[in-house]
Amino acid sequence: ELKVEQNPLFLSMQEGKNYTIYCNYSTTSDRLYWYRQDPGKSLESLFVLLSNGAVKQEGRLMASLDTKARLSTLHITAAVHDLSATYFCAESPYGQNFVFGPGTRLSVLP
């Protein structure tokens, strides 16, 4: 069964703090995607990770991929309120369909 797990599912953190969201997936896929969704809105692509050891950074967010461990991480550095959203990871095991994780709802408090 194809399955993508994320933890934590809910995260409340203070501004200025660092934290990591974990994404475990079930296949040997080497493609992993991160998306952001604001309440009531659509999904926005953040990162595409296409090989083992890939690391991408954009502002206060950094994503990495370890295909051997079937693990991707999304690291938040010095969080700010604008990062409050739900973050999804998704794998594309066959290069055609996508399997999404349940999402991590992040709240950054002042």
Added chain:
Amino acid sequence: NAGVTQTPKFRVLKTGQSMTLLCAQDMNHEYMYWYRQDPGMGLRLIHYSVGEGTTAKGEVPDGYNVSRLKKQNFLLGLESAAPSQTSVYFCASSSQVAPQHFGDGTRLSIL
């Protein structure tokens, strides 16, 4: 740039009625997808298409049908709507490897 456009944005149906959701993309993408998102949950794939004239089942295809007669359009049909199909429906498109581009969603309520 339009990107991915979903029509309609909101709809209320009665149980047993039928309707079609339209998704149009102007990025010449080969792949198109229909998802549903229920409160507090991730996205679940209903059907997808890897090219004009082709469709495939996703994780939750029952009660839905799709067609991709033109490359830019992907239609999702509900033949006999049920309350369990109340959800937000997202269409997305992509080219190989690239991330998906999502539409704004269709909020569907079935009474």
